[in-house]
Every structure is written in structure tokens, then in C-alpha cells.
Amino acid sequence: xxxxxxxxPDTYRTRxxxxxxxxxxxxxxxxxxxxxxxxxxxDPFRGHPFVTEVSAVIGWAGGVIGWLLGVxxxxxxxxxxxxxxxxxxxxxxxxxxxxxxxxxxxxxxxxLVSASGTFLIAGLIAMGIRYELMQPSLHFxxxxxxxxxxxxxxxTLMMFAVGTVALIGGLGNYFVPLMIGAKSTVFPRLSGxxxxxxxxxxxxxxxxxxxxxxxxxxxxxxxxAMQDPGGIVYYYLGVAALTLSSSFVSVNLAATIxxxxxxxxxxxxxxxxxxxTITVSLLNLIWLPEIQMTFILGLLDKLVPFNFFDAxxxxxxxxxxxxLFGHPEVYIIVVPAISLWNEIIPVMAQKSLFARSWAVIGLxxxxxxxxxxxxxxxxxxxxxxxxxxxxxxxxxxxxxxxFSFMAAIGTLWKSRMRLYTPGLLVIMSLFNFLxxxxxxxxxxxxxxxxxxxxxxxxxxxxxxTIIGGMVFTWMAAMYYWLPKLSGRMYSEFWGKFLAIVIFxxxxxxxxxxxxxxxHGMNRWVPAYPPYLQPMNYEVxxxxxxxxxxxxxxxxxxxWAWAKGPKAQENPWNSRTLEWMTSxxxxxxxxDGEVEVSGSFYRYDVDKLPGVIxxxx
Amino acid sequence: xxxxxxxxxxELRAYRFGMLMFLVTQAVPFTVIYAVEYLFxxxxxxxxxxxxxxxxxxxxxLASWWLGRQGLAAIRQNRLLDLVTKFRQSLLLGTxxxxxxxxxxxxxxxxxxxxxxxxxxxxTGVTGFYTLVSLFVLLAIxxxxxxxxxxxxxxxxxxxxMYLWTFGLLTNxxxxxxxxxx
Numbered sequence: 001x002x003x004x005x006x007x008x009p010d011t012y013r014t015r016x017x018x019x020x021x022x023x024x025x026x027x028x029x030x031x032x033x034x035x036x037x038x039x040x041x042x043d044p045f046r047g048h049p050f051v052t053e054v055s056a057v058i059g060w061a062g063g064v065i066g067w068l069l070g071v072x073x074x075x076x077x078x079x080x081x082x083x084x085x086x087x088x089x090x091x092x093x094x095x096x097x098x099x100x101x102x103x104x105x106x107x108x109x110x111x112l113v114s115a116s117g118t119f120l121i122a123g124l125i126a127m128g129i130r131y132e133l134m135q136p137s138l139h140f141x142x143x144x145x146x147x148x149x150x151x152x153x154x155x156t157l158m159m160f161a162v163g164t165v166a167l168i169g170g171l172g173n174y175f176v177p178l179m180i181g182a183k184s185t186v187f188p189r190l191s192g193x194x195x196x197x198x199x200x201x202x203x204x205x206x207x208x209x210x211x212x213x214x215x216x217x218x219x220x221x222x223x224x225a226m227q228d229p230g231g232i233v234y235y236y237l238g239v240a241a242l243t244l245s246s247s248f249v250s251v252n253l254a255a256t257i258x259x260x261x262x263x264x265x266x267x268x269x270x271x272x273x274x275x276x277t278i279t280v281s282l283l284n285l286i287w288l289p290e291i292q293m294t295f296i297l298g299l300l301d302k303l304v305p306f307n308f309f310d311a312x313x314x315x316x317x318x319x320x321x322x323x324l325f326g327h328p329e330v331y332i333i334v335v336p337a338i339s340l341w342n343e344i345i346p347v348m349a350q351k352s353l354f355a356r357s358w359a360v361i362g363l364x365x366x367x368x369x370x371x372x373x374x375x376x377x378x379x380x381x382x383x384x385x386x387x388x389x390x391x392x393x394x395x396x397x398x399x400x401x402x403f404s405f406m407a408a409i410g411t412l413w414k415s416r417m418r419l420y421t422p423g424l425l426v427i428m429s430l431f432n433f434l435x436x437x438x439x440x441x442x443x444x445x446x447x448x449x450x451x452x453x454x455x456x457x458x459x460x461x462x463x464x465t466i467i468g469g470m471v472f473t474w475m476a477a478m479y480y481w482l483p484k485l486s487g488r489m490y491s492e493f494w495g496k497f498l499a500i501v502i503f504x505x506x507x508x509x510x511x512x513x514x515x516x517x518x519h520g521m522n523r524w525v526p527a528y529p530p531y532l533q534p535m536n537y538e539v540x541x542x543x544x545x546x547x548x549x550x551x552x553x554x555x556x557x558x559w560a561w562a563k564g565p566k567a568q569e570n571p572w573n574s575r576t577l578e579w580m581t582s583x584x585x586x587x588x589x590x591d592g593e594v595e596v597s598g599s600f601y602r603y604d605v606d607k608l609p610g611v612i613x614x615x616x
Numbered sequence: 617x618x619x620x621x622x623x624x625x626x627e628l629r630a631y632r633f634g635m636l637m638f639l640v641t642q643a644v645p646f647t648v649i650y651a652v653e654y655l656f657x658x659x660x661x662x663x664x665x666x667x668x669x670x671x672x673x674x675x676x677x678l679a680s681w682w683l684g685r686q687g688l689a690a691i692r693q694n695r696l697l698d699l700v701t702k703f704r705q706s707l708l709l710g711t712x713x714x715x716x717x718x719x720x721x722x723x724x725x726x727x728x729x730x731x732x733x734x735x736x737x738x739x740t741g742v743t744g745f746y747t748l749v750s751l752f753v754l755l756a757i758x759x760x761x762x763x764x765x766x767x768x769x770x771x772x773x774x775x776x777x778m779y780l781w782t783f784g785l786l787t788n789x790x791x792x793x794x795x796x797x798x
Contacts (some may be wrong), residue, residue, distance in 0.1 A: 081756045083763030186630040251638050259630035285641040293645035296654065297738065306734040308652060317655060321648065 017087075024070030024196070031066025032059040053230045054303055056211060060237050064200050071196045072100025077189055100196065102188035105585060107195055108174025109485070112478075114198045115166035116554060119471075121206070122157035125150050127547050130509075130540040136530045147526035148215035149231065152207055155218030156235060160242040161202050163333035163466055166474050168284070169195065169249050172336070174480065174557035176253055178578035178585060179271045181262025181594030181610065186255040187248075194248030199242030208234035217524065219326065220308035222318035226301050233302060236295040243288040250281035250288075257281075262577070264596030264610070271576050271600055272353075275360050276339025279367040283332050286371070288414035292327035294318070314383060323374040327357045331370040331447035334465055335363055336435070337473035338404040341426050344480050345411050345600050347574040348423035354410025355403070362403025369397040379449045387446050394444035398437055405430065420572075421495030428503045432468025436461055439514065454524070455527075457517025460510045467506060475499070478557055481541040483567030490560035498552045505546030512539050576600045577610050591615065628772060635776050639783045642746070646787055647744060650794060653735045659798055662732040666725045667796045673716040674792040677747065680709035681785040684754065688778045694768040696761060702766050703758035703774070706781070710751045736795055743791045750784040753777050770784075 017023070036051060036059030043052065051059070065297050069078065075088030077100075090096055097113070129150055132140040141147040169191075177185055185191060208214065212229020225232045257270075257278045298318070300306045309318040339359075346353040353359070375382060375390040408430060417423055439461040442448045452458060479495055482488070512535055513521075521532050528536070570579040576602075581590050590612055598609035687702030717740060720726075726736045757777045760766075766774060 081760060083760030183777065186627075186634055247641065251634055251641075254637060255630050255634035258633065259626055285637065286644060289641050289644035290648055293742075296645075296742070297648075300738060302736075304728065304737075306738070307731075308656075308734065317652070580675040608677075 019095075020071045024067045027066035027070035027607075028063040028200075029066070031062035031064070033062075035059045035062025041582075051211075053211070054234055055297070056230065056276035057233055057237065057554050060204065060234070061554045064197075064241060067200050068193055068196055073193055073196075075528050076100045076102070077193060094270065100189075100192045102184075102192050103192065103587060104177050104188060105589075107188070107191045108170055108172070110195045111165055111169035111173055111198065112171070114195065114202070115170055115593045117123050118157050118202050119166070120197075120551065121202075122154050122553060123547055123550060125154040125157075126550065127544060129154060130543040131319075131411060132526055133528075133536050134533075134540045136536075141526060142197050143213070145213035145215050146209075148217070148524060149209050149213040151524065152214060152217045152235065153208070156205050156239060157202060158466070159218055159329065159333070160239050160246075161198060161205075163470055164242070164246050164284075164329070165198060165334075167336035167340070167470065167477075168253070168277060168280055169198070169246065171273075171340075171474075171477055171481070172253055175578055176274055176277050176486070177256060177260065178581070178589055179274050179576055180257060180260065180265050181577050181590065181596065182256060182260035183588045183590065184260075186259060187251050187252040190248045193253045193549065194245040194252075197241045197245035201238045201245065204234050204238035204241060208232075208238065210234075212586055217523075219321075220295065220298060222298060222301070222315050223311060225298055226305065226310050228302075233299065236299045236302075239295060240292055243292055246284050247288045250284040253277055254281040254285070262594035262596060262610075265577075265594075269596060269599060269609075270360075272339045272342045272359060272524075273336065274357075275337040279363045280332050280335050283328050283335075283367055283370065287325040287328045287332070291322070291329075294321040294325070297321075316378075319378050319381070322376070323377045324371070326377065327374040328370040328467060330462070331366055334433075334469050335366055337429065337470040338401070339363055340473050340477050341404060341408045341430060342411070343576075344422050344426050344476055345408050345417075346603065347480075348420060348426070348574045349411055349415035349417045350573065350603050351411055351415040352603050353407060354413070355407045356599075356601055358403045359407035359538055362400040362407075365403075366397060369393055369400065373397055376444055376449065379446055380453050384446075391444050395441055398441055401437060405434070413441065419496075421490065421492060421499055422476045422480035422572075424496055425472050425479065425499050428499065429469060429472035432464055432472060432506065435511075436464030436468050439464065454518050454522060455517035456513040456521040456523060459523055460513035462518060463510050463513070467510070472502070472506075475502075475553055480572070481562045481578075482557065482560060482564075483571050484578055484583050484585070486561040486564070487567055488560055488562075488564035490556060490564055490565040494552075494556045498549055498556060501552065502546055502549035503541050505544075505549050508609075509539050509540030509546055512542070526615040575609055576605070580608075580610055580612060618792050631772055631776070632671055632779075635779050639779060645742065646790070649735070649739050650790075653739065653794055656731050657735055660732060661798075662726055662730065662736070662798060664726055665732070665736070665796060666720060669716055669720050669725075670796045673713045673720075674788050676709050676713035676716065677785055677788040680706045680713065681781055683709065684781050688771070689772050691761070691766055691771040691774050692768055696766060699766065699771075699774060700758050700762050703754050703761070703777070707754045707758065709749055710747060710754065710781075710784075714744060714747060714751070715785065739791050739795060743787045746787055747784050750777075750781045753780055 037057045039055035039058045040048070040050065043055070055406065072088065075086045079086040090101060090103070096103070097110055101107050101110065117158035128140065129147070133149055138144065139152065139548050173191055208231040211234055212231040214228040214235055216225045216228060216232065220232065220235060257274055297308050301308050307313045342353055342359050372393040373390060375386070376384055376394045379387050443452070443458065443461060479490055514530060516535050516539065519532060521528055521536070567583060569583060577594060577596070592612040592614040594610055594612055596610045598605065598607060600609050638724055683702045683706040687699045687706065690698035690702060726733045728734065754777055757773050762771060
């Protein structure tokens with residue numbers, strides 16, 4: 001049924017407006033106060049303080065609504081929704097990064113900046129954690145709960161505001177439409193407002209200790225969470241905002257990939273990173289709403305209080321519901337990264353991608369199996385008969401993951417790999433993720449799992465997958481696409497030097513954590529037996545080196561973005577579509593209609609896979 | 617011109633797909649609560665649950681949805697005024713269903729401290745939230761329709777509203793069946 005969709009006509013700002021971010025803060029404060037006071041006004045239990053747990057939740061909702069309206073939601077979404085004329089027009093200068101945007105490239109950069117800023121904040125907290133662990137007793141934090149809250153905030157931010165966000169919200173929003181030859185996304189406002197949920201969620205989590213220290217870590221374990229002070233409430237709410245942001249982006253990018261591909265961009269030709277994005281978008285759309293509802297149940301347990309997950313209810317049900325999401329979450333973070341390996345390696349090697357179909361099949365099967373492995377986090381609470389299938393599937397998932405390794409190694413085989421910074425970081429990531437993956441197979445084995453459960457062995461394992469797999473690849477992708485993002489080039493010396501620094505810092509810190517775990521170092525403790533101190537001391541020194549390396553990368557990339565030498569149009573001689581337009585790309589991405597007639601990964605043919613037909 | 621039509625058609629399919637996908641994902645939270653309901657209550661129904669009020673509430677939602685469908689049918693035939701009228705009638709009945717729910721909550725027919733009560737208030741609360749969002753969209757689009765002059769060539773806004781309200785109807789009906797019948 002054909003319809004002519006009327007889009008909102010261009011409108012122009014007719015009166016001066018307060019800077020949107022400033023207005024967002026103001027309206028958030030007003031929203032919080034109004035909703036909080038309204039709650040207090042109807043509170044039947046007089047004598048409560050001005051902010052109670054209940055009023056903090058409802059006030060938070062008012063604050064977030066005020067924030068989203070203030071940063072542009074009022075003019076960009078609410079007024080059009082009611083058919084009212086809007087005084088809003090998107091600026092074209094630097095101000096566009098500080099308000100609601102409908103340009104997927106601006107949104108991508110907003111996500112990248114938010115994720116990077118959060119990465120540095122959560123990394124700083126990690127430095128505090130490592131500083132504490134240099135001594136076997138409390139010396140930096142005053143109370144154990146402070147330490148545990150720091151660990152919880154670190155994990156929550158890294159998982160929900162960096163790992164889940166950087167590659168899909170950041171690079172996905174920016175590059176997926178370009179890589180499929182689209183001029184925009186299907187639901188640009190959805191991604192646009194989605195970004196502004198990230199700062200809301202991050203600030204909520206960071207300021208959660210104002211309501212009391214919470215000691216459950218990023219997993220919000222019950223029934224501990226029910227007994228915690230009010231800070232846990234803002235953990236739930238912060239995660240709700242962050243996951244909602246990723247859900248919005250996933251709807252938008254999945255619809256865009258399915259419907260906005262340029263002519264000739266068939267499923268068989270779809271770039272690997274786009275495959276990674278759509279598989280992860282599907283994972284997001286299944287599992288993020290699941291954890292949101294689980295946290296609402298946790299919130300009700302805390303506020304009403306109900307008894308879903310306490311001793312009267314079923315704490316194990318919480319664990320099941322959490323890990324049903326929690327393990328796919330790891331793949332939500334890692335799958336885009338392993339798809340990026342096979343995006344970057346053929347370009348750096350200038351060699352056709354080996355076994356492309358298997359690399360794609362691997363991504364899809366990882367997605368499918370990721371929902372069948374969750375209970376390996378709960379082996380210590382399960383009967384032997386229940387353990388077996390989860391142990392089996394956990395070991396099985398290493399096979400499709402191995403397809404990505406196979407494609408990468410097959411492409412590298414007998415190639416003349418150009419070891420520029422992106423290539424170097426990808427190879428480092430391959431190494432790191434191999435360690436993370438192999439130790440994952442150990443952890444899937446019940447006897448080993450029982451032995452090292454809740455020790456630093458597990459901490460090392462997942463940091464090898466998340467930092468080693470995802471963060472290293474994120475860095476590689478930033479260097480790879482920096483010329484496209486900024487039109488400028490980085491310093492090859494500093495790029496490689498800093499890559500080596502973080503590789504040494506990372507492996508020095510986390511490889512020793514395996515040994516610490518085997519020697520009996522437990523997680524979630526700020527104090528430990530003195531015999532573990534020397535190795536903990538070394539780990540902390542390497543962790544500081546790693547932290548300094550990441551700060552160095554951030555400074556280097558920021559410098560190159562602003563002041564680096566002008567880059568060539570296609571400095572890597574890549575064949576994917578994003579390199580067929582100017583750097584940075586124009587508002588509509590391409591000056592014409594894109595048509596594709598060949599593979600993006602065939603370096604044995606000269607003819608480019610795509611052409612742009614100029615618009616008449 | 618032909619390319620333009622194809623583009624518009626594809627854009628519309630993308631909107632429909634995106635909306636459907638979003639709604640399918642919103643079924644996941646309900647699946648979680650249904651699982652929790654089965655875990656804790658299995659097939660127990662509290663004798664204190666007021667089935668009459670529950671039935672009235674879901675019938676109001678059903679009638680509201682039916683009026684919304686009529687509004688959508690009207691705009692397909694280019695009857696803008698009928699769309700606006702039917703959507704507002706739909707909004708009225710939907711609001712009435714929330715008032716009935718509010719009455720049930722206020723009178724505490726079901727004690728919140730019981731196992732059934734926990735599930736009852738959680739499920740009706742979440743369903744009520746989605747109903748509230750759907751009613752807000754009904755209101756917004758009934759105002760927008762008149763201002764931007766929706767027509768038989770351009771009624772995606774109304775169609776999307778009914779996608780959402782159909783989801784609202786389904787959640788209300790399933791919640792009703794689970795809470796009052798099985």
C-alpha cells in the first residue's frame with residue numbers, strides 16, 4: 001500500500017535558544033524537583049527526608065524527561081509529534097555535537113565521545129581499585145563498601161556505557177550507513193535521542209553513591225541488592241537508560257541495513273562490520289529488554305518491597321534472569337570487534353578475505369549460541385545433570401568464534417601485511433582474544449570452574465575478552481577510520497609506540513591475574529592474605545602503565561583529529577564504500593546514487609566494486 | 617518519478633518493519649513477567665481478585681482498540697475528521713480502562729503482600745504503563761492528524777499508532793487471561 005510520507009518541512013530557528021545541553025541540565029533539575037516533590041506530597045508516611053528511595057526514582061524519571069526535552073527532544077520530537085511548528089533547525093557548525101541530531105555521522109561521533117569519556121572515567125576508577133590492591137589491607141578506601149561500589153561503578157560503566165555503546169552506537173551509527181551506500185538511517189531521531197540517554201545513564205551510575213554505597217558489582221546480585229542502601233536504585237535506573245539507548249540504536253541500524261542498502265549491496269556482499277552490527281542488533285533487541293524487566297522486578301523488590309528474589313522468593317531466579325542477558329552481553333560487546341578484524345586485515349594485507357562466508361556464518365552462530373551458555377556462570381549452584389548442556393554449548397561456541405580466527409589467519413597467510421597502527425592493534429587483539437577464548441574453554445569445564453570460581457582467574461579471563469578483544473579492536477578501528485572521520489592522519493610513531501605500551505601494560509597486568517586467581521586471590525575483596533601482595537603490586541604497576549597508555553591514545557587521537565596532517569582520500573587503498581566519498585563525508589554521504597557490482601574484499605581484481613552515479 | 621515512488625514505498629516498509637521489530641522486542645519484558653508469574657503462582661488465582669472489574673477493564677481496552685481501528689479505516693478512505701473523532705473516542709475508553717485499573721489498585725482487592733498480589737501489581741502496572749504510552753500517542757496523533765492533514769496518501773502516523781495500540785490490546789488481554797483465568 002503506497003503512501004507519500006510527509007516529512008517535517010525545514011524550519012528555522014526564529015528566536016534565540018539557550019544552549020541545549022545547558023537547558024538539558026536546567027530542565028533535568030526542574031523535572032527532578034517537580035517529580036520528587038509531587039511524590040513527597042502524596043507520601044502517606046510523613047517525616048521522611050526530602051529525597052526518599054521512592055521519590056528518587058520518580059524524580060529521576062522527571063529528570064531524564066527534562067534532560068531529553070532540553071537537549072532538543074522538545075523541538076525535535078515532541079512538537080513534531082503533535083504537528084506543531086518547530087523553531088528547531090540543526091546547526092552545521094560545532095554546536096551540532098551538543099544537541100539532538102538527525103545526522104548519523106554526528107550521532108556516531110557523539111556516541112564515540114561519550115563512550116571515550118566514560119572509558120576514561122571508569123578507567124580512572126580502575127586505577128583506584130588497583131591502587132587499593134597494592135596493599136593487602138584497606139589504605140585508599142576507608143570502608144570495604146566504598147571499594148565494592150567503585151568496582152560496581154567501574155564494571156557497570158565499562159559494560160553498558162563503553163562496551164555495548166562504542167562499536168555499535170559510535171562506529172555503527174557513523175559507518176554502517178556509509179558502508180551500505182545509504183544516505184541516512186531509517187529512524188535518525190531514535191538514534192539521536194538515544195545518544196542523550198548515555199550521559200543520563202552514566203551520570204546516574206556515577207552519582208549513585210549519593211544514595212548509599214552498593215556492593216553487588218555490575219551484576220546486581222540478589223538478595224544482596226535488596227539489603228543494600230539506596231545507591232543500588234540508581235544502578236538499576238542508570239542501566240535502564242543505557243540499555244534503552246542501545247535498543248534504540250539497534251532498531252534503527254537493523255532497519256537501515258535491511259532497507260537502505262544501495263543497489264547491488266546484496267546480503268552476499270554485505271561488509272563484515274555490517275554483518276557484525278546486525279547480528280549484535282538482534283542480540284540487543286532480544287536481551288536488553290529482558291534485563292530491563294529483570295531490573296524493574298529488582299527495583300520493586302527494593303522499593304515496595306516485594307519478595308521475588310529474596311529468601312522467600314527465588315534468588316537463583318535472579319541469577320538465571322541476569323545471566324540469560326549477561327552472557328549474550330559479552331558477545332554483544334565482542335562480535336562487532338571480531339567482525340572488524342576481518343574488515344581491517346584484508347585492507348592492511350591488500351589480500352582477498354579468506355573464507356568470507358565462514359566468517360559471516362561464525363558471527364551468526366555465535367549470536368545463536370550465545371543464549372545457550374549463560375548458566376556456566378552458575379555451575380557452583382547447579383546439579384551435575386544441569387551443568388552438562390551448558391558446559392557443552394560453552395565449549396561449542398568456541399567453534400564459530402574460531403571461524404573468525406580462521407578467516408583472519410587465512411587472510412594473513414603468506415600476505416605482505418602492512419603493519420600500520422590499525423593492523424598492529426588488530427593482531428594484538430587476535431592474540432589477546434585467543435588467550436581470553438582459551439581460558440574460557442577452561443572455565444567451561446566444571447572441575448576447573450569449581451576451582452577458580454570467583455577468583456581473579458575469572459577477572460583475567462573476561463578482561464582478556466573485553467579489553468583484549470574489544471578495546472584493542474576499537475583502538476584499531478579508530479586509527480583505521482580516523483582519516484575518514486577527520487580528514488587527517490595520525491602519527492605512525494606515536495600510534496605504534498602507544499599500541500606497544502598498552503599491549504605490554506595489558507598483558508603484564510592481566511596475565512598475572514590468572515596466576516593470582518590460581519593462588520587463591522578472590523574477587524570482591526579489598527583485603528587479602530599478605531602472601532599475594534608482591535604479585536598484586538606488580539599487577540597494579542602494569543595496570544597504571546595500561547591506564548597511561550590509554551590516556552596517551554586518547555590525547556594522540558584528539559590531536560590528530562584536530563591538528564594532524566591532511567590525509568589522502570583513501571590512505572589504506574580500501575575497497576569498501578565509505579572510502580568512495582570525501583573525508584569527512586558530506587551531509588548526504590554521497591554525491592549521487594551508489595551502485596555496487598563486485599566484492600569489497602577481492603584484492604585480486606583492479607576494478608572497484610562500487611560506482612557513484614551523479615544525481616541529475 | 618517512478619524511482620521516487622519506489623523509494624517512498626521502501627521507506628514505508630522500513631518504518632513498518634522497524635515498528636514491528638520494536639514491538640516484538642517489547643514482548644520480551646512481558647515474557648519475563650509471565651515466566652515469573654508461572655514460577656511463583658503457577659495456575660493459582662486469588663479468590664480476592666475481582667473478575668468483574670478485570671473483565672470491564674479489558675473490554676474497555678478492546679472497545680477502545682476497535683474504535684481506533686475504525687479511525688484507521690476512515691483515513692484510508694480520506695475521512696480525516698472521522699479519524700480524529702474515532703481516535704479521541706478510543707482515547708476516552710482507554711483512559712476509562714486505566715481508571716478502572718486505578719480503582720482496583722486503590723481499593724486493594726488483591727493484597728500486595730501475597731505472592732499473587734506481587735505478580736498482580738507488577739503485571740497490571742507494566743501493562744498499565746504501556747497502555748498509558750499508547751494513549752499518549754493516540755492523543756498526540758489525533759492532534760497531529762488535524763494539523764498536518766493526514767490523508768489516504770499519508771497516514772503512516774495513524775497506522776503506527778494502531779500498531780502500538782494493538783500491542784497494548786494484546787498485553788491487556790494476555791494479562792487478563794493469566795491473572796483471572798489460568
